[in-house]
Structures are given as C-alpha cells and as structure tokens.
Amino acid sequence: MAPAARDFTSRHEPLPSQRPDNTAFTQQRLPAWQPLLSASIILPLFFFVGLSFIGIGIGLYYSSNSITENEYDYTGTSTNDSCYLCATTGSKPCSCSIPFTLKSLFSGPVFMYYELSNYYQNHYRYMISRDDTQLSGYLNNLKNPSNDCFPYRVNSEQMPIAPCGAIANSMFNDSITLHYLNSSGQYEEVPLNGKGIAWWTDYNIKFQNPVDGNLNLFQIFNGDVKKMAKICKYKCMQYTVYSVLEHVRTSFSMQSWVQQGI
Numbered sequence: 001m002a003p004a005a006r007d008f009t010s011r012h013e014p015l016p017s018q019r020p021d022n023t024a025f026t027q028q029r030l031p032a033w034q035p036l037l038s039a040s041i042i043l044p045l046f047f048f049v050g051l052s053f054i055g056i057g058i059g060l061y062y063s064s065n066s067i068t069e070n071e072y073d074y075t076g077t078s079t080n081d082s083c084y085l086c087a088t089t090g091s092k093p094c095s096c097s098i099p100f101t102l103k104s105l106f107s108g109p110v111f112m113y114y115e116l117s118n119y120y121q122n123h124y125r126y127m128i129s130r131d132d133t134q135l136s137g138y139l140n141n142l143k144n145p146s147n148d149c150f151p152y153r154v155n156s157e158q159m160p161i162a163p164c165g166a167i168a169n170s171m172f173n174d175s176i177t178l179h180y181l182n183s184s185g186q187y188e189e190v191p192l193n194g195k196g197i198a199w200w201t202d203y204n205i206k207f208q209n210p211v212d213g214n215l216n217l218f219q220i221f222n223g224d225v226k227k228m229a230k231i232c233k234y235k236c237m238q239y240t241v242y243s244v245l246e247h248v249r250t251s252f253s254m255q256s257w258v259q260q261g262i
Contacts, residue, residue: 129166137208
C-alpha cells in the first residue's frame with residue numbers, strides 16, 4: 001500500500017490573522033495614471049508656471065519699492081565723534097546722540113532696527129559657540145559653562161563667563177531712545193514698543209531669566225558693604241567689541257502689505 005501524500009500547504013500558508021485585507025490599497029490595485037510626457041504638454045506647463053511667478057514677482061517688486069526707509073550710519077568715521085569714542089572706550093557706560101531729520105512722512109507702524117556689517121553670524125564655529133542651557137536660566141550651567149564656549153568659557157581668573165561663547169563676546173547691545181524736537185524747542189521722548197519682536201518660545205523658554213533660589217543669609221553676602229558700592233549679581237561685564245563691527249546703522253522702515261500678511 002502506497003504511503004499517504006504529505007500536506008505541505010498548511011505549513012506554508014499564512015495564518016488568517018496574518019493575511020492583509022483584501023482591499024485595493026493593501027493589494028496594490030489602486031488606479032494609477034502615467035502621463036505621456038511630450039513637448040506639447042511640458043512647454044505650455046512651463047510657460048504657465050513662469051508667467052504666474054512673473055506676476056507674483058512684479059507685485060512683490062512694487063510692494064518693496066513702496067516702503068519708505070531711512071538709514072543713519074553712526075559708526076564714527078571721525079575720531080572726535082561721540083559715538084566713535086563710545087565704541088572704542090568700553091570701560092564706562094557711554095552715551096552719544098545723533099541728530100537727524102526725516103525728509104518724508106512715515107505712516108505707522110514704523111520699525112527701527114540695527115544693520116551690522118563684517119558680522120559672520122552664519123559661521124559654524126560662531127553659531128555653536130554658546131550654551132543653550134545657560135541661556136535658558138539653569139544655575140548649574142552658569143557656574144559650569146559648556147565646552148562649546150571655548151575660548152570664551154572662563155576669564156583669565158578661571159571664573160565662568162555668563163553668558164559664554166563667541167556670540168556673547170561680540171554681542172552688540174546698544175540701547176536707543178528717540179526724542180522729538182517740538183515747536184517750543186523741547187525734546188519729547190518717542191515711545192517705543194518692544195513687544196512682538198521675538199518668538200514666544202525664545203522669550204519664555206529658550207532665553208528665560210534664571211529663577212531665584214532660596215537664599216540663606218550666608219548665601220546673600222558674606223562681608224561688609226562699603227558706602228556707595230556697586231553690587232551686581234554674578235559678574236558685571238560690558239561687551240564692546242569694536243573691531244568686529246565695520247559699520248553700525250540704525251534704520252527706520254515702514255511695513256508693506258506683504259509684511260502685514262506675514
């Protein structure tokens with residue numbers, strides 16, 4: 001009597017639970033369209049897209065030309081200029097004034113911003129030369145900065161620098177106030193609105209101020225305070241690096257309809 005044939009189908013067939021659904025998507029039966037590319041189809045498409053971008057470019061060009069902008073260079077070409085002396089002498093707080101006249105009407109809102117030249121902010125070594133955790137306000141990183149800040153991690157006395165890094169070492173942090181000369185010859189301060197110029201995440205998370213800890217009496221100050229002494233938290237520093245800034249400008253600009261949409 002011949003032996004019974006073995007059933008191999010049960011071993012190689014997948015279990016019902018492992019089988020994909022019998023749908024057009026899982027079985028790759030979706031309808032597809034493969035266009036026949038030819039010159040009569042591609043050339044009109046390119047011309048249509050090109051004309052569309054030409055129209056958008058013309059609109060942006062006229063919108064950009066409608067912006068009124070004034071620039072004032074206060075780098076200090078003359079050694080007798082007050083702003084030149086402030087840039088070269090950083091040992092004391094220094095202030096200078098620049099008189100200027102607006103030749104045309106600026107309809108609000110009017111934006112004021114800095115323009116810097118010879119400032120390599122996109123260089124890789126410059127971009128990584130900072131400590132994000134230190135800028136986020138963590139006290140431990142204030143005392144122990146990241147090695148990415150080298151050689152601006154500690155000073156000559158091996159004290160930690162806060163903020164550390166090449167970005168902070170060349171930080172340009174002028175404070176500007178505007179004053180208007182009225183008809184009676186008196187200067188009136190022009191109010192400036194500093195809200196909305198930074199992302200919420202940068203202001204509240206990435207570059208937030210450090211939280212004050214619970215300070216005991218011996219942690220607050222251990223010693224006498226002299227009369228008229230100036231006390232600063234951590235370390236008082238002024239970052240004035242004139243050699244890296246060839247030109248410093250202040251610009252006043254109106255807002256176009258494109259910027260308002262953004």
